[in-house]
Amino acid sequence: MSTRIQAAATAPVAVADTRDPVVLLRDVRRIYPGHPPVRALDGVDLQIDPGELVGIVGPSGSGKTTLLNVLGTLDRADAGVVRVDGYDVEELSDRQLSAMRAHRIGFVFQQFFLSPGVTALDNVADGLLYTGLAQRNRRARARRTLTRVGLADRTHHKPHQLSGGQRQRVAVARALVGQPALLLADEPTGALDSASGAAVLELLHELRDTGTTIVVITHDHGVAAELPRQVHILDGRIESDERTAER
Amino acid sequence: MTATSTPPASRLRGRDTVRVAFSGLRARPLRAVLSALGIAVGIAAMVAVVGISASSREQVNDQLRQLGTNLLTITPGQQLTGGEAKLPPDSVDMVARVGPVTAVSAIGTVDDASVFRNQHIPEEQTNGLSVNAARPDLLDTISGTVASGRWLDDALAQFPTVVLGADAAERLGINRTDGSGQVWLGGEWFTVVGILDPVPLAPELDSSVLIGWPVAADLLGFDGSPTTIYERSDEDAVDDVRAVLPATANPDHPEEVSVSRPSDALAAQAAADETLTTLLLALGGVALLVGGIGVANTMVIAVLERRSEIGLRRALGATRAHVRRQFLGESVLLAGLGGIGGAALGGVVTAAFAQTRDWPFALPVWVLAGAAAATVLVGAIAGAYPAARAARMPPTAALATV
Numbered sequence: 001m002s003t004r005i006q007a008a009a010t011a012p013v014a015v016a017d018t019r020d021p022v023v024l025l026r027d028v029r030r031i032y033p034g035h036p037p038v039r040a041l042d043g044v045d046l047q048i049d050p051g052e053l054v055g056i057v058g059p060s061g062s063g064k065t066t067l068l069n070v071l072g073t074l075d076r077a078d079a080g081v082v083r084v085d086g087y088d089v090e091e092l093s094d095r096q097l098s099a100m101r102a103h104r105i106g107f108v109f110q111q112f113f114l115s116p117g118v119t120a121l122d123n124v125a126d127g128l129l130y131t132g133l134a135q136r137n138r139r140a141r142a143r144r145t146l147t148r149v150g151l152a153d154r155t156h157h158k159p160h161q162l163s164g165g166q167r168q169r170v171a172v173a174r175a176l177v178g179q180p181a182l183l184l185a186d187e188p189t190g191a192l193d194s195a196s197g198a199a200v201l202e203l204l205h206e207l208r209d210t211g212t213t214i215v216v217i218t219h220d221h222g223v224a225a226e227l228p229r230q231v232h233i234l235d236g237r238i239e240s241d242e243r244t245a246e247r
Numbered sequence: 248m249t250a251t252s253t254p255p256a257s258r259l260r261g262r263d264t265v266r267v268a269f270s271g272l273r274a275r276p277l278r279a280v281l282s283a284l285g286i287a288v289g290i291a292a293m294v295a296v297v298g299i300s301a302s303s304r305e306q307v308n309d310q311l312r313q314l315g316t317n318l319l320t321i322t323p324g325q326q327l328t329g330g331e332a333k334l335p336p337d338s339v340d341m342v343a344r345v346g347p348v349t350a351v352s353a354i355g356t357v358d359d360a361s362v363f364r365n366q367h368i369p370e371e372q373t374n375g376l377s378v379n380a381a382r383p384d385l386l387d388t389i390s391g392t393v394a395s396g397r398w399l400d401d402a403l404a405q406f407p408t409v410v411l412g413a414d415a416a417e418r419l420g421i422n423r424t425d426g427s428g429q430v431w432l433g434g435e436w437f438t439v440v441g442i443l444d445p446v447p448l449a450p451e452l453d454s455s456v457l458i459g460w461p462v463a464a465d466l467l468g469f470d471g472s473p474t475t476i477y478e479r480s481d482e483d484a485v486d487d488v489r490a491v492l493p494a495t496a497n498p499d500h501p502e503e504v505s506v507s508r509p510s511d512a513l514a515a516q517a518a519a520d521e522t523l524t525t526l527l528l529a530l531g532g533v534a535l536l537v538g539g540i541g542v543a544n545t546m547v548i549a550v551l552e553r554r555s556e557i558g559l560r561r562a563l564g565a566t567r568a569h570v571r572r573q574f575l576g577e578s579v580l581l582a583g584l585g586g587i588g589g590a591a592l593g594g595v596v597t598a599a600f601a602q603t604r605d606w607p608f609a610l611p612v613w614v615l616a617g618a619a620a621a622t623v624l625v626g627a628i629a630g631a632y633p634a635a636r637a638a639r640m641p642p643t644a645a646l647a648t649v
Contacts, residue, residue: 072562098566102563102565111555113555129267129560130560131564
């Protein structure tokens with residue numbers, strides 16, 4: 001229980017004891033059929049409270065991408081309990097899972113996945129496309145979010161006119177624009193040089209300080225060391241769950 | 248927040264669906280234009296075929312409106328015994344006495360008389376020309392016009408003068424109507440005083456030479472029996488008049504009289520083109536089918552290429568239905584773009600063709616509506632399978648491809 005108290009103490013915005021966890025996994029298993037079958041997740045227990053910034057660290061093939069997909073409701077577990085934002089994923093239909101992603105979960109990918117030939121503003125506004133908001137409102141919120149990630153002067157630039165670090169900040173803004181309960185970042189610094197990567201990590205720290213719950217998936221121990229909580233995963237099992245003192 | 252409630256649904260506005268579908272096309276403009284071109288060719292072919300045939304029909308209708316459809320021709324048919332029947336010489340006057348009849352005229356073929364350029368030409372080389380005696384009121388009754396020179400009036404009809412049909416003038420090689428041209432007709436020299444324009448309602452006159460009724464009787468032994476009576480009546484009374492004409496023209500042998508309506512023949516000729524139109528329309532349909540296959544091919548490739556986009560959209564909250572609608576919309580837009588281009592192209596081809604033929608331009612609205620419906624249908628069918636494939640793709644697989 002001591003780690004729990006420490007977590008609450010180091011995350012002033014989130015009061016973990018009075019709120020439901022954002023993520024709750026109990027004995028989650030995901031097995032890909034084959035010869036032999038691949039146990040991508042082999043009994044994972046994990047709880048992430050509101051306002052946490054968590055790194056999930058492991059080498060390739062450890063199951064961390066599968067874990068991200070399960071957390072992001074893009075994939076379903078074969079066994080165990082997956083609860084995201086208070087919803088039991090097992091009980092939701094495909095349409096309802098889509099709705100979860102539209103309203104409650106934001107994704108940041110290693111390859112950014114920005115639409116070429118579309119301005120930063122509209123790329124960010126696309127984060128709200130499937131919420132049914134009118135384009136005018138989507139753009140207004142996108143403009144505010146771009147300001148929040150420090151790109152207020154780049155709203156009308158297209159992806160090819162932006163640096164790698166700026167593109168990833170646009171992608172972060174797109175994930176953030178719907179004010180998700182959970183932001184999932186898959187190797188967000190993987191395609192960036194170290195300076196740009198550090199800037200993106202700095203941005204994630206700032207967002208976390210304003211209360212966003214963030215999960216960063218990485219194979220880079222240097223990146224993980226920057227994060228206040230590190231969950232190490234190997235062969236589909238959680239090896240360790242450590243919290244470091246706030247920087 | 249409890250586990251039993253559900254989050255608000257994903258929603259993609261109709262306007263955004265169109266926007267998203269269009270953005271897919273804009274990303275690869277050349278490919279979009281080329282596959283739309285396939286549809287455009289098919290639609291253009293079909294629109295042009297229907298347009299040209301409609302313009303042609305419009306031209307015939309115009310002609311009929313101008314010439315009138317109230318002209319009936321009365322000809323002697325066959326005797327019951329198989330011989331050639333004749334109409335009595337006074338049949339023209341009897342037809343004129345029928346109430347609704349407004350104009351009557353007649354020609355009488357002068358048997359045994361042939362026309363030649365001069366007397367040295369062998370008698371068997373008649374060029375297929377017939378010699379007819381014509382009443383002075385013939386031209387008005389059949390809506391004929393004189394191309395050059397003048398028509399036979401009562402005075403000229405007494406003398407050996409002749410008016411040539413359009414084809415007859417050409418075959419005889421005569422284009423002068425100033426009185427210097429002469430033809431050798433039934434052993435006499437006749438002076439050419441006029442040449443007619445082609446007569447659509449009485450094409451038999453085009454290969455005739457026409458002489459006055461009196462001179463035919465005096466010089467060539469014409470018996471005065473008309474071989475074709477032309478009659479016009481009130482438009483509403485045509486059927487009634489038609490019913491009484493045989494008994495009026497030849498009271499003794501009404502069964503030997505045949506009555507026809509030349510405007511029917513013109514209309515039938517226009518209708519005969521329908522078969523060709525149908526065939527060409529079918530060919531246009533094949534082109535449209537090929538265009539549709541091109542669109543389907545483009546969409547299949549687009550879905551394969553854009554797996555990561557599909558994955559991203561699913562991650563942003565798109566449902567399967569949203570993804571399906573996006574690609575179906577893209578396919579329909581692609582085909583629709585081709586359809587608009589094709590309809591415009593078909594319209595231009597129709598206009599140009601009508602222009603060269605001096606036809607009126609006619610392109611019925613239903614053709615354009617049909618073309619629009621056809622493209623939407625082709626786009627929907629072509630896009631159905633690729634869109635379903637895109638929708639079925641699991642988001643994790645779609646994201647894992649890069």
